[in-house]
Amino acid sequence: MTARERVAGTVANYVDERTGAAKWMKKNLNKVFPDHWSFLLGEIALYSFIILLLSGTFLTFWFDPSQREVVYEGSYEPLNGIEMSAAYASTLHISFEVRGGLLMRQIHHWAALLFMVAIVVHLLRVYFTGAFRKPREFNWIIGVGLLTLGIVEGFLGYSLPDDLLSGTGVRIAQAIIQALPVVGSYLSFFAFGGEFPGEAFIPRIYTVHVLLLPGIFLALITVHLMLVWYQKHTQYPGPGRTEKNVVGYPLFPVYMAKAGGFFFIVFGVTAFLSAVASINPVWLYGPYTPGQVSAGSQPDWYMGWLDGLVRMAPPIETHAFGHTISWNILIPGLIIPGIMFTGLALYPFIESWISGDKREHHILDRPRNVPNRTALGAMALTFTIVALLNGGNDIIATTFNLTINQMMWFSRIGILVLPPIAFVVTKRLCLSLQRADRDLVLHGRETGTLMRMPSGEFVEIHEPISAEKAWTLTQHEQPVPLELEDTDARGVRRPGAIKNKLRNRMSRAHAVAVPKVSAQDLKEIEHH
């Protein structure tokens, strides 16, 4: 035994005698994780969160969350002598006088954008591969919660510097609060400590931004990861991969090195972006004042789709009995997002209700093999993208020489017409891909080699695909539609017959598929 081993042994013994950790460690150091690039997306979100905690802590050392008015006297000449809030002045101080301060601000902002991108793309991966199915529904809901909180946290974060752009965003948020029926103006006065903008809002959202929400994030992320750990990771279909096993590499040392290394890569890339690509140069916008605005006001991308919805809303208000209800704000700002996020959170339960499938699933779906789900996802994505494009309609209009009106009408019509088209096209594409898979398994790979037959006819030589590939393309189950009876054995109409009918119909739509190749099919074709 070397000296080093002896020291390690003594330490390990000390800890284990007090915690009994050895048993748990023994089991978990060998924990197997399957390998796939798409499993890194959630990791990127996690690492961006850590980067946000680190860079954010740094920023708090100088940031002054106060709307007290001060006169700027700093090294940024153009704003010298201008009245502004202490929050804005301290942001300028961080940017121009604290060495590395601007870099940290940029890292914080880039990491926030990356955090949200990673969450959304991770969510899409989980959705399109069906990783949300039993037993992972709780984790799906936690994920939707993290996405929602991320949007709020990001919005509060970029509102803190109190510059002209972010103040305009806060004004819009205030208008949404104020538009709530009955309680709106009260809630707004409570949130802002009086009239907008007041002097209370920035200090309050600062506490929420640096303490309350990060605390909730930490708790939710911990549960999210513990569930991944405990339920074991899903895996893509492949040879030797079953619902009963998990094939991959052990945590120690491979995943520790890979995941640890990947954290540094994500941090490095964020730092690189921050070094070369300037983001949110607040000194150019000037301090916030409600009487001014900069042209081309844009929220960060994860708020953009909401702003796009608000922009395209028709000008409808109800004026009755001395009250006003702003549908032009409530529908795009609260009702549609509310429906979208509720639908998102409930989707695992809706799908399981439609398919009648209550079993555990650990093998991921190839998106083409569940055309209905994939098409629904494409539809929701199209809706959001049209909304997001409309959120930048002024920028797009000036860039491509269009008028705002053309853009707006494109979005107003597109948001209704394009999503259903996306649904139909995606479903067709999935079925075509299934057909292509079927051809591939039955007739093999096209080699590109042409052969001339004695008769003069040209044929392309097909080569059988490997047994591994054939398995991967055919291992999936093809759902069988539900057949719920309207009447029971004695011919009496069952309660909820209409519901059952609807469920049957949706289940049939869900089960549409091109029959996959069976072993018999292969045998048959060999005889030809």
Next chain:
Amino acid sequence: MSSELEIIKDPGVPAHIHRQADLDPKAEQKAERQVAILFALSSVGTLLFIYSYTFLSEDLFIFFPILGTTNAKQLFLGLGLAFALFFIGAGAIHWAKTLMPDEEVIAMRHEMRSEDEDRRELIKTAKQGAAAAALGRRSLIKRSLGLSLGLVGLSPLLLLRDLGPLPGKKLETTSWKTGTRLVTDPGDRPIKPSDLEVGAVAQVLPAIKEGGHRALSDIGKDAVLLIRLRQEEFQLDPERLEMTYQGIIAFSKICSHMGCAVALYEQTTKHLLCPCHQSTFDVTRAAKVIFGPSARPLPQLAITVDDEGYLVAQSPFNEPVGPSYWERNSQ
């Protein structure tokens, strides 16, 4: 249908293919060196970071292709940090990929569901506990506890009451009174009609006492836009026309949609545009909404001149400015 058919057989996890470094000691040494070089590059990044932090001047600007002219200190601080971090990661991953075991391992899964035995025991324990506490019988305790738990939840809500004052009439009122002078923003100079040429726009605020201070929340309601047109360009009813003065018309600058500043005026079309959501208002028709999500015209401020010939408000706004709210009477 598919369940009756036999599925294609699973060939099992493919045989492991060894890497170059597993077989050839030279390749192994090479991979080791590569990892070391990557880690060394990280150290170079840190050195660059320290150098930039300590020695580079704040005012040094250099030209870089694509980036253009940038601040050297900011750039090299960032690049130093980026390299320092990135190459640690690259080294670790290269290490894992070339030198650490790459044989796939199979572990078994277990259903999440507990064993029936455990479930039965849990139910038994829970029932025993409930029976011991005799919750079912002691309804007085249950009810009083329910009541007090419900009530105790009120206290934190009540504590939030002092977050802000009640709105009262504040959303309906602005600083504009009959006879309040219009002054330029910025500059605080009173304005004569002759100061505004036809086609000109000016942002104004209500005059305040010498040495007085404007809160941002006042500006958020008081900001007004003055626009001068030729008298014949207006298409206003007589009542609205009364509110203008010699072709000068005044509107609240705070958007009737969500409260942004309606800051863009297009001279040729006489349209006011809010840059936030593109609500567009026609100045010639009393700021009628002609496009976008806003449902109401911008409130118009009646103006005239005082004895000294300066522009003043004829009367306060006759409707609340800014975005809508529940208590607003918009009829």
